[in-house]
Structure formats: structure tokens, C-alpha cells
Amino acid sequence: GESVGLHLPTLSVQEGDNSIINCAYSNSASDYFIWYKQESGKGPQFIIDIRSNMDKRQGQRVTVLLNKTVKHLSLQIAATQPGDSAVYFCAESSNYKLTFGKGTLLTVNP
Amino acid sequence: AAGVIQSPRHLIKEKRETATLKCYPIPRHDTVYWYQQGPGQDPQFLISFYEKMQSDKGSIPDRFSAQQFSDYHSELNMSSLELGDSALYFCASSLGLKEYEQYFGPGTRLTVT
Numbered sequence: 001g002e003s004v005g006l007h008l009p010t011l012s013v014q015e016g017d018n019s020i021i022n023c024a025y026s027n028s029a030s031d032y033f034i035w036y037k038q039e040s041g042k043g044p045q046f047i048i049d050i051r052s053n054m055d056k057r058q059g060q061r062v063t064v065l066l067n068k069t070v071k072h073l074s075l076q077i078a079a080t081q082p083g084d085s086a087v088y089f090c091a092e093s094s095n096y097k098l099t100f101g102k103g104t105l106l107t108v109n110p
Numbered sequence: 111a112a113g114v115i116q117s118p119r120h121l122i123k124e125k126r127e128t129a130t131l132k133c134y135p136i137p138r139h140d141t142v143y144w145y146q147q148g149p150g151q152d153p154q155f156l157i158s159f160y161e162k163m164q165s166d167k168g169s170i171p172d173r174f175s176a177q178q179f180s181d182y183h184s185e186l187n188m189s190s191l192e193l194g195d196s197a198l199y200f201c202a203s204s205l206g207l208k209e210y211e212q213y214f215g216p217g218t219r220l221t222v223t
Contacts, residue, residue, distance in 0.1 A: 032210035043114075043200050043214030044153065089152055093210040097143070097166050100152035 012107045019077040021104045023090035026071060032093035035064060035075045038103065039086045047075070047088075082108045112137055114203050114215030122221045123191050131186040131218045135203030141165070142184040143212060144176060147198040159184055160207050191222045 013019050025033070031052045036044035050057045050064045050073075057064050063076040073090050087103040115134040123129050135142050141160045145153035146169075155168035159178035170176075173191075178184045182203075188195060198219050202212035 034210055036214075041217075043202075043217050045214070046212075049210055095166065096160075096207045096209050097155050097158060097168065098153075098209050098212065099155070102152050 009102065010105045010107070012109060013080050015080065015082060015108055015110050017080055019075075019080045019084070019106060019108075021075045021077075021088050021090075021106065023073040023075075023101050024071060025073060025090070025092050025101070027092055027094055027099070028068070028071065030092035030094040033064070033066060033073050034091045034093065034098070035062075035073075036089045036091060036100075037084075037086045038089060044089060077106075080106075080108050082110055084108050114201055114213055116199075116201050116215040116218050118218060119216065120219045120221075122223065124223055125191055125193060127191050127222075129188045129191060129220060131188070131199050131201075131220070133184045133186070133201030133203075133215060135182050135184070135201075136205075136213055139203035139205050139213075140182055141204045141207055142178055142182065143202040143204075143209070144170075144184070144186050145200040145202065147200060147217075149197070151197075153200055156186070158209075165207060188220075193222050196220060196222045 034049040035047040038044045048059045061078045065074045085108045089103045090101045091098045117132045143158040144156040147153045156170040158166045162178045176186045198217045200217045202214045204212045
């Protein structure tokens with residue numbers, strides 16, 4: 001079936017560095033893509049989203065890039081901080097439901 | 111700002127018992143979604159309700175049922191619990207069928223022994 005997946009299960013970076021988390025999706029009919037951050041014991045927290053008719057969207061310290069040609073999504077976090085340590089999920093939206101990809105654990109070393 | 115409320119936060123049950131999880135959406139939100147997240151897994155969509163009617167169904171076992179009430183809160187009923195049902199159960203809500211604008215609750219951790 002359709003699925004969303006991540007290339008890297010873990011990512012370790014130094015505080016202050018930029019982080020890039022990648023995601024591949026397979027459903028070309030998806031109209032929204034969302035990145036969530038999930039801290040231990042908590043629910044997913046919305047970070048940023050992007051519509052399928054866009055290729056880039058910027059937020060505060062975060063940027064999402066969408067490449068529909070290769071069905072690839074990435075989340076860039078600038079100046080990564082210890083508080084950014086969490087599991088990050090991409091999700092695609094279609095037919096009124098979200099399909100999550102496998103999470104990437106981001107660890108920020110001080 | 112008010113968030114999604116789930117209760118209980120933790121629940122321990124034995125095999126073959128039943129469990130009821132409750133979700134109170136953000137005020138004015140009329141759509142509720144339920145997800146199951148196993149250890150180290152991504153959240154899996156179970157079921158959703160919009161204006162008290164089931165709007166979509168995912169990988170929800172037949173042993174589970176859910177409903178949304180007139181005040182928009184929702185309950186997930188789980189019967190004949192199995193060890194494999196141990197997971198985090200998240201509820202999310204949105205205003206209208208905007209699955210891309212879901213706000214998640216803190217989850218209920220269900221442990222089946």
C-alpha cells in the first residue's frame with residue numbers, strides 16, 4: 001500500500017549545527033505534508049507543513065523542502081539546540097487522514 | 111490555550127479485559143482522530159469522527175469500537191485485550207475535516223499484562 005518512510009532512523013548533531021531529516025513518500029496524490037516532533041512520553045507536536053503545490057516553506061529555524069519529482073521531503077533545522085532532541089515524523093495527508101512515516105531520532109550533543 | 115485532553119494517562123489491564131479511553135477535543139473542534147503507537151513505531155491511524163459520524167477507518171481491530179458524543183468528546187472501547195494492544199493511544203482533534211491541522215493530545219499509555 002501507500003506509505004511514507006524515512007531514510008535515517010537516527011541522527012546525532014552538535015549543538016549549533018544544522019540538521020537535515022529526510023523522508024520519502026509514495027502517494028503522489030497527497031496534498032499536504034507535515035512534520036511532527038515527538039518528545040518522550042508526549043504526543044506529536046506540529047512543526048511545519050507544506051502544500052503539494054509548493055517546494056519550500058520556512059518557519060522559525062525550520063525549513064521544509066518538497067521535491068515531488070523524486071517524492072522526497074526534508075526538514076532542515078538551523079542552529080540545532082538541545083531542546084530539539086526528539087523523534088521527528090513526516091506525515092502525508094490525503095483522504096482526510098494522516099499517514100505517518102517512520103520516525104528519526106534526533107540527538108543534539110552539547 | 112486549551113489542548114486535547116485524554117484520560118486516563120496510564121492504564122494497566124489484563125488479557126481479555128476491556129478498556130475505555132476518553133478524548134476531549136479542543137473547544138469548538140468537531141473532528142476527532144484516534145491513533146495507536148507501538149514501541150518505537152510511528153502512529154497508526156485507527157478511526158476518525160466528524161460531527162459525531164465516523165469519517166474514516168484505518169487499521170482498527172474488530173475488537174475495538176469508538177464513538178463521538180454530542181459534546182464532541184470521543185471514547186475508544188477496547189475489548190478482549192491482547193498483549194499486542196499495549197501501546198500509546200493518541201487522540202487528535204481538528205476544526206472540520208482538516209487532517210493536516212490536527213492537534214494531538216498527550217496520549218494514554220495502555221499496558222496489557
